[in-house]
Amino acid sequence: MANWIRSFLCLSTNRISSVSRLNTKRIHSFRTFSSTMEHFYAKKKLLESSTNLKSTKRNKKWETSYSKMSQTAALERLGLDMQKFDQSSIPVQRMLSEAKCEIEGIRANTVDAMKEKVYARILEYIQIEGYPSEASIWFKEVNVNDLVLYILGPILFDFQKETGREIKLRREMELVSSDSQTGGFEEFVIVDTISTTETSFLLIIESKRTTLGHGIRQCLLAMYDMFSYNQGGKAYGFVTTGELWRMIQYDGTKFQMTETFHCLFGEIGQEKGRWMEEFSVVVECILAALQSGGIAKKDKQV
Template sequence: MSDSTESVLKRKKKYTTLFSNVSQEEAEIILDFRFTEFYNSQTSINRFITKSAPEELKKKLFDRLVERLISEDFPEATIAPLNESVITDYVGQVLATMIAHIDSKMEHHLLKLRREKQIISKNDKYDENMEFMITQSIDNKNTRYVIVVEAKSDSLGKELTQLLLALKSMSEVNNDQKMVYGFVTTAIQWQLVTYNGQTWKLSEPSVLLFADMEKQED
């Protein structure tokens, strides 16, 4: 076995636990707060996002979602049959539309949507392939993590631990004290978490997708 191969194997062994397998008790120690208190601190999304999205983006997003509703029906977990991939396709559509709009207004395409992007904790003890990741190109050699999104068909809370650990790792890797953003979503409801290296904030869930969207445009 070559030295390089042995080094890779040793590094892989360091990742002992997936974010999704970390217990709530262990996560509370890592994050240094109680989940109950954090979850009870939810505030309105309007306190997070003070500027309204451009009308052009709203129209694009509305049209893309209506097209999916017509072709695939409403992604409600209680309505059978529903494949988990339907949820991720809706989420991917939202994110792709947003990134394409933002990049169209910039001289260079700095934002990229990545799927199943691996995030590794600073101490190499934890890792996970996150469903959606938005990255920002800083220069030819450096990329910054900006947004992570985890989709779930039934409950927002089930993905929260995994998302929080990923956000902490993203912030540590970026090492710039700038805000990182995370969403847990069912495609219908979206809940935002922000972290700047010191302070955590959690929004109340917001509804983005309605079953009768094709009948109303607002």
């Protein structure tokens, strides 16, 4: 009996020791886990603080971004009645005529060659990314940006070659108003080098996945600040969904906008002649803005 009792007590003691060791391990694991989580959340909080600080520093140059400014505040700043402004839209050919689109320094056959290149690049884009349709779940704003770049490339390359002008395309360029009230980052800005220390803004392009109306206000605000920076000449802007375009001009006294014009159509790959005749006007519009935008030539020579 005594042996049995001793065996039982020994077994019980071993079990208690095992349970105690297990509990100790669990407590240690829990403490380790708690310490790890505390460290994780501390780093997360530090990272968020750093991100917010960087964001604050980046946006410190202006009070309100173009995209965040309310329509009421934007129209008050621009001195516009948007409904009347939209209703007063003019045909694109009239805009080209008023922009005096005799493309100086560029031969007529060169303009035709540009159109040929742009047509080919558009077909490449459609083959690679598909037709820019809002109905597609895969179609996003970045796709519109890609199409704009496909169109701009041949035009800018040939324009530089023909005129010798030092124009450059800037992506995600920061614009800030002279009074620091407004500012933002524009996806497409074309600048002209006047001297080693001075540049002039020629045009901007605001791309949107959906309707053109979403980008018009932002484009107007950016053009207003562009003109102020240039201190003369004309500012040009385009708003596009890739398929639809509108051209805007600002001369310091009033804004003028074209009616909507098309750059693409469904059977573009099978109807080159139709595109060259009816839809290549986008090439002429961009050329007109490059030639007429920024500081006037007489101002550059002063």
